[in-house]
Amino acid sequence: MSNTILGLGFILIAGLLSAKVIKKIGFPAVTAYLLLGIFIGPSVLKLVPVGILNASGLISNIVLGIIAFGIGQNFSRYHLRRIGRSVLWISVLEACGAWILVTSVFYFLLQQPFYLSLLFGSIASATAPAATVMVIREYRSKGNFTDTLLGVVAIDDAWCLIIFAISLAISQAIYAHTVATSFLVNVFLQTLLSIFGAFALGALSALFLSILYRFVRTPTELLILTLGLVLLNIGIATWLNLSVLLASMFLGAVLVNLNRYSFKFFDSLKMIDSPLFLLFFVLAGANLEIHILSSLGMIALSYLILRVMGKVIGVSLGAKISNATTSVRKYLGFGLVPQAGVALGCALIAKSDFPEAGNMIFTAIVATTVVYELIGPLCTKYALRKAGDIII
Amino acid sequence: MQVKEIMSKEVISVKRSTKLKELLEIFKNFHIFPLVPVIEENRRLVGVVSFRNIIDTFQSYRPNVLKLIPFLDEEEQDIFKMDINEDMGNLVAVEDIMEHEYISIREDVSLEEAYNLMKLHLKEELPVIDKAGRLAGRIGIFDIIGVVFREKGIIK
Numbered sequence: 001m002s003n004t005i006l007g008l009g010f011i012l013i014a015g016l017l018s019a020k021v022i023k024k025i026g027f028p029a030v031t032a033y034l035l036l037g038i039f040i041g042p043s044v045l046k047l048v049p050v051g052i053l054n055a056s057g058l059i060s061n062i063v064l065g066i067i068a069f070g071i072g073q074n075f076s077r078y079h080l081r082r083i084g085r086s087v088l089w090i091s092v093l094e095a096c097g098a099w100i101l102v103t104s105v106f107y108f109l110l111q112q113p114f115y116l117s118l119l120f121g122s123i124a125s126a127t128a129p130a131a132t133v134m135v136i137r138e139y140r141s142k143g144n145f146t147d148t149l150l151g152v153v154a155i156d157d158a159w160c161l162i163i164f165a166i167s168l169a170i171s172q173a174i175y176a177h178t179v180a181t182s183f184l185v186n187v188f189l190q191t192l193l194s195i196f197g198a199f200a201l202g203a204l205s206a207l208f209l210s211i212l213y214r215f216v217r218t219p220t221e222l223l224i225l226t227l228g229l230v231l232l233n234i235g236i237a238t239w240l241n242l243s244v245l246l247a248s249m250f251l252g253a254v255l256v257n258l259n260r261y262s263f264k265f266f267d268s269l270k271m272i273d274s275p276l277f278l279l280f281f282v283l284a285g286a287n288l289e290i291h292i293l294s295s296l297g298m299i300a301l302s303y304l305i306l307r308v309m310g311k312v313i314g315v316s317l318g319a320k321i322s323n324a325t326t327s328v329r330k331y332l333g334f335g336l337v338p339q340a341g342v343a344l345g346c347a348l349i350a351k352s353d354f355p356e357a358g359n360m361i362f363t364a365i366v367a368t369t370v371v372y373e374l375i376g377p378l379c380t381k382y383a384l385r386k387a388g389d390i391i392i
Numbered sequence: 393m394q395v396k397e398i399m400s401k402e403v404i405s406v407k408r409s410t411k412l413k414e415l416l417e418i419f420k421n422f423h424i425f426p427l428v429p430v431i432e433e434n435r436r437l438v439g440v441v442s443f444r445n446i447i448d449t450f451q452s453y454r455p456n457v458l459k460l461i462p463f464l465d466e467e468e469q470d471i472f473k474m475d476i477n478e479d480m481g482n483l484v485a486v487e488d489i490m491e492h493e494y495i496s497i498r499e500d501v502s503l504e505e506a507y508n509l510m511k512l513h514l515k516e517e518l519p520v521i522d523k524a525g526r527l528a529g530r531i532g533i534f535d536i537i538g539v540v541f542r543e544k545g546i547i548k
Contacts, residue, residue: 030463067462074460078492129461140475154460217508263493264513266459277463341463 007049008279014040015278026138028130030340031373033278034366037285048286056283057352063280064345065234065248066273067157070266072202072252074158086328087151090318094152094336095125095159097314099167102306110302115171116357119350120299122167123365124307126160128340129153131376135384145387148328149335152315157342158249164346165243169194172353197242202250205233209251210259223268230269245349277341284344288366292359300364304371311336327387334383338376339369395506396499398539399520399529405429406486408438412449413481415441427530429519430490435526437519439490447471449480449489496521499528507536 018036019029040047073079103121106112112120132153136146169191174183209229216222230248237247256262293300312333319329347365351358384390406415406428419425425443432438458464496519497506510518510533517532541547 028463070462071460079460128463130463133458133461133464150458154458157462217512219512219514222512261495261513264495 002049002051004049004051007047007052010047011036011040011052011279011282012275015282019278026134026377027373028134028338028377029278030128030130030281031370033281034285034340034370034373037282038288038290038366038370039285040282041286041288043288043290048283052283053286056287057348059276059279059283060345060348061234061238061244062231063273063276063341064245064349065230066269066276067341067345068161068245068248069230069252069269071158071161072249072254073256073263073266074155075253076256076262083151083155084148084322086148086319086322086324087155089322090148090315090324090328090332091152091155092159093318093321094127094311094314094333095156095163097312097317098124098307098310099163101310101313102303105302105306106299110299112299113357115174115354116361118167118171119354119357119361120303120364122160122164123343123346123350123361124303124310125156125163126339126343126346127153127156127311127336128338128342128373128376129156130340131338131373132335132380135377135380139381139384139390141384141389143387143389144325145327145332145389146384148324149332149383152332153336156336160342160346161245161249164349165195165198165246166191168243168349168353175354194241194243195246197240198237198244198246199250201233201237201240201242202247202252203254205229205236205247205251206254206258209255209265213259213261213265219268222264223271226265226268227272245345281341281344284348284366284369287362289359289363292363293367296360296364296367299360300367303364304368307339307368308333308337331383331386334379337372337379339365339372344369393503393539394500395497395503395520395531396528398503398535399499399531400535401529403429403519403527403530405431405527406441407431408485408487408490410486411482412446412484412486412489415486416446416481427515427517427519429527429530430486431527437496437521437525437527439486439492440494440519441486441490445489445491447474449484494519497531498523503536503539506531507533510536 014036015033018032022032023029039045042048042053099121102124103117106117106120107114132149135141136150170187173187173190209225212225212229216225230251233247233251234244237244252266255265259265315333315336316329318324319332343365347362351362354361381390404418408430415428425446428441429437430439430441495509495513495515497509499520499522506518510516517530519527520529520531522528538547
């Protein structure tokens, strides 16, 4: 198909309908979008116009910027004060658990290059709460376990963005200086620069947004201003070679503490983000190269198992340190199985930064996402039932 | 003209500890559930309750946490099928359902500024606070429109 606008309309309507259908059988819309993307993509039905496929990078960068901006809200004084000790320990350790376990096994046992192992490891730290929340809603789950689970899935992506930014900077440095003698110093400096530069840029953008807010009079102007500044921030970060995800997250994080009406900025973006998210997931599915998949069997399977193991071990360690209940220690990890938006976004960045290895990372992440999204709700149901928060 | 010159000083407010049952009793004869300010002992404004918060109470999750999560599917609400019983009226307190993030306005700002703020955030009424953050009154968009019409001589 070459008619781009026809293709866009088709994707939106097909996405809407497929989400309606899949919700009936207890899966989140994300799963429908991804499967739709794979189905209508170049590997199967070839219905996605080339114009849209070529815009995948652009759309995913915008969507990721918007997501990371929203994740920054986690760092408001209000939320930080209310976040419990167990949620903090468990979320940090489950994210790091998956990161460290996947990275080490990929490097030492599967003999993959270190930068590649590190990228897989960092992506493994992400969690997608849509499926988890869907199960919680469906069975009207209530209790201490549910509260802790929701707290962990909410803040988890913030840790993932930080972990991914550090890993990406290290991977890029290793990739670029494979034989340099001052190698470690270089890696360290580049990582620091990428992170602190992103923080400075995000903070400056937040200040600028807060100043310009004074001239805004209507909700439409507020939407245009917010979107404009989020894009400007992404653009400058790309231009200066800083971490795009962190710059967006810090923009959100500083803004939420700077402006007392900051929640309105985040709310205004919610008016337009849904169709963009839909497009992002459909394109992620459409970009899956099924022919690579067969050569990735071992890697994808190891990733599938190790990520969950890392999370389960991390949760149990965090629960022990923070004296959480036994059910949290034993079962909370199983509520963290789904992976989607943030992981796919990170994989897309890896794909564009590392042309050769990136394709393999992206394909493995799309394929494992489909599997995780399908088994995730069952795992969550199991965890909630074992913890006694739902009775089925 | 400043907000304090035209605001209503008599405002029905509630405390964090007010029970849902008491809250609903207060407004049961009203046509519209207004934006209800939540105050502490020293009258400091700490939140607001709108009709939306009352419905959200019966969702099985805490909406405040979920605001932070991307890609969440919206829950289809059916208020006729809500799982509620009589005890809820006493079990749920304002503290559990109030909005912590809200728009308020200082009593010493101009009417133009108040009107612009309402227009920007699509609000028809706002709680008014003094310099110390204590609840001083409420102002509605119709109060401001009234002033304009009075100035033009349409109403006396």
